[in-house]
Amino acid sequence: MNIEGQTHTDTAPLLSRTPLLEIEDLHVSFPGENGRKSVISGLTLSVNAGEVVALVGESGSGKSMTALSLMRLLPPDAEITSGRISFAGRDILALSPAELDALRGADIGMLFQQPQAMLDPTSRVRTQVAEPLWVHRKMSRHSALGRVVNMLRDVGIPDPSARAQCFAHELSGGMAQRVMIATALSGNPQLLIADEPTTALDVTVQAQILRLLDDERRKRSLATLLITHDLSVVAAFADRIAVMYAGRIVEEGPTQAILKAPQHPYTKALISCSLLTTDGAGQLLSIPGSSAHAHELSCGCRFHPRCAIAKSSGMGNQCMASEPSLDSLPEGRKARCWAVGHHHDEQTSC
Ligand SMILES: Nc1ncnc2c1ncn2[C@@H]1O[C@H](COP(=O)(O)OP(=O)(O)OP(=O)(O)O)[C@@H](O)[C@H]1O
Ligand code: SF4
Ligand SMILES: [Mg+2]
Numbered sequence: 001m002n003i004e005g006q007t008h009t010d011t012a013p014l015l016s017r018t019p020l021l022e023i024e025d026l027h028v029s030f031p032g033e034n035g036r037k038s039v040i041s042g043l044t045l046s047v048n049a050g051e052v053v054a055l056v057g058e059s060g061s062g063k064s065m066t067a068l069s070l071m072r073l074l075p076p077d078a079e080i081t082s083g084r085i086s087f088a089g090r091d092i093l094a095l096s097p098a099e100l101d102a103l104r105g106a107d108i109g110m111l112f113q114q115p116q117a118m119l120d121p122t123s124r125v126r127t128q129v130a131e132p133l134w135v136h137r138k139m140s141r142h143s144a145l146g147r148v149v150n151m152l153r154d155v156g157i158p159d160p161s162a163r164a165q166c167f168a169h170e171l172s173g174g175m176a177q178r179v180m181i182a183t184a185l186s187g188n189p190q191l192l193i194a195d196e197p198t199t200a201l202d203v204t205v206q207a208q209i210l211r212l213l214d215d216e217r218r219k220r221s222l223a224t225l226l227i228t229h230d231l232s233v234v235a236a237f238a239d240r241i242a243v244m245y246a247g248r249i250v251e252e253g254p255t256q257a258i259l260k261a262p263q264h265p266y267t268k269a270l271i272s273c274s275l276l277t278t279d280g281a282g283q284l285l286s287i288p289g290s291s292a293h294a295h296e297l298s299c300g301c302r303f304h305p306r307c308a309i310a311k312s313s314g315m316g317n318q319c320m321a322s323e324p325s326l327d328s329l330p331e332g333r334k335a336r337c338w339a340v341g342h343h344h345d346e347q348t349s350c
Contacts, residue, residue, distance in 0.1 A: 020223050021047040021070065021191055026083030028065055028074065028247075036079070038295055039065050041247045043083070044326070047191065050221040054234040054255070056270065057244035058291055063227045066244070067195045070225070071110060072100050088190065106136035109184030113196040115176035119168035125152070125179050126164035132187035155182045156212055174205035178212065185216060192217065195227040210237065231274040235259055243267045246294035246302040249326060253333030263335040265309045299323065301338070309339050 028040040040062045047053045055063045068074045070085055072092065085092040087107065095103065104110070112118050120128055126148045133144035152160035155178040168176060177197060184192060194213065198206040214237055217224055226238060234241055234255060241258045243251040243266065251264040262268045269287040289306035297304075304310050304319040318338055326336040 018049050019046040020049045020051075020088055021225070022084070022086045023066075023070070024084040024086075026066075026069060026085065027081045028062075028069055028078055029081055030075075030078050036081075039078070039247050040069065041295070043244075043247070043249055045242050045249060045252070047223050047225055049190065049223055051240065052217065052224040052226055052238045053240045053242060054226045054228060054238035055242050055244060056228065056231065056234060058270075058287070059229075060246075060291060061244040062247040063244055064195055065247075067110075067193050067225065067227060070193060071104055071108065073104075102136065105132045106187040107189055107191065109187060109189035109192045111177070111180055111184055111192065111194040111197040113199050115173065115180040115200075116168050116171070118180060119171075119176060121168050123167075124164070125166050125168075125171070129164075129179060129182050129186060132183065136187045151182045151186060152179070155179075155185075155216075156208070157182075172205075173201050174209060177201060177205075177209050181209075181212060181216065185220070185222075188220075189222065191223045191225070193225045193227075196229070197226075198233070199229065213237075231259065231271060243270065246291050246297075248302060248336065249334075250303065250336045251334065252326070253329075254331065257331055257333060263329065263333065263340045264303075264337045265307050265339070266303050269306075269308075301336075309337075313339060315339060 023043055023045045026040055026043040027038065029036040029038045031037070043062075043066060045053070045055075045066075055066060057063055065074065065078070069080055070087075070092065072095070074080070080093065083093075087103070090103075092103070126145055129148045129151055130141070130144035133139045133147065134141050139147075148164050149160045152163055157163050157175060157178050163171070163175065163179075171179065197213065198209050201209060210233060216222065226234070228234060238255045240253065241251075241255050242249050243258075243264065245266050251258065251262065251267045258267065259271065262271055266287075273286060287306060291306075294302040294305070299322065300320040301307070301310070301323050304316070307319065310316045310319040315338055324336050324338045326334050327340070328334055329340070
């Protein structure tokens, strides 16, 4: 349900089936004590034009590393060891630094969790919002600056003429995120990558920012990769969900189908924790166990140490011995689980 009690699919526009963003078999790793530490392992995902895909999963599952890989903004010691990322038919991994700069400001917009940290503390709001217009849309500086007040008004900033003169530290968190939205949209992108765009904001401001984002993406038919912990946000805004665990996609499919009838035990656990947010003593619920060392498991299903189904079904040996592949299911769904699909992934068996 969305913030007005409506499900996203009640209102979703007709979506294009043309993939705008395609990630194929992406592997990302960092240097570790015993060789390289893999943080994304064989991730395949696409976002169609105009579609909202939510990437969900516990902390450390690799959501931000996925987003940063798409923009080639990974930390310097991270390496994309293999895979392919294509945006509107262009190979992102083969672009030059200048081509990447052009892509980031114009074709792909980005929003992050800490808007104040993303704004330049030394430059006024009006300069930061106008910059993509003169850099990417080739407007004169004068015309670009002349448009800023309207752009700030469009994203709901009160007294936009005064705010345009402010520096980042003079803005509230909600105001700073509105400025980031105006900046991200000013290049007129086709894809928005939003990594926890409302997590740092208080609940009332979260709802306002989400409504603004939804309005803007509908007006512009903007494809969105939305990274969030909040399944009520996913239910309200996303067409499809991809669930990540320990650097892998474990389940994927249309939002309502997954939320109503999750197949993978990890997705089921995530959904039950989000529905029953506290345990009666006020403690936030979480899935028993930890994913901290799941990336390091050399074989078997990465979720098996925490999986209630493996324990209760007698499938534990199979789950420990070999990893299932991400199998296609009816209705455009996929799941990576021996209890759901039964194809053997030869490469990861031991
Ligand atoms: N600079 C780094 N050096 C080594 N490992 C890193 C570094 N940054 C992230 N990682 C590891 O990469 C993995 C994925 O991290 P990522 O930030 O993508 O998680 P996330 O799903 O976005 O989590 P969160 O929900 O907390 O934002 C984690 O195991 C994390 O410890
Ligand atoms: S493959 Fe086995 S351990 Fe992994 S999620 Fe499925 S039942 Fe659980
Ligand atoms: Mg993150």
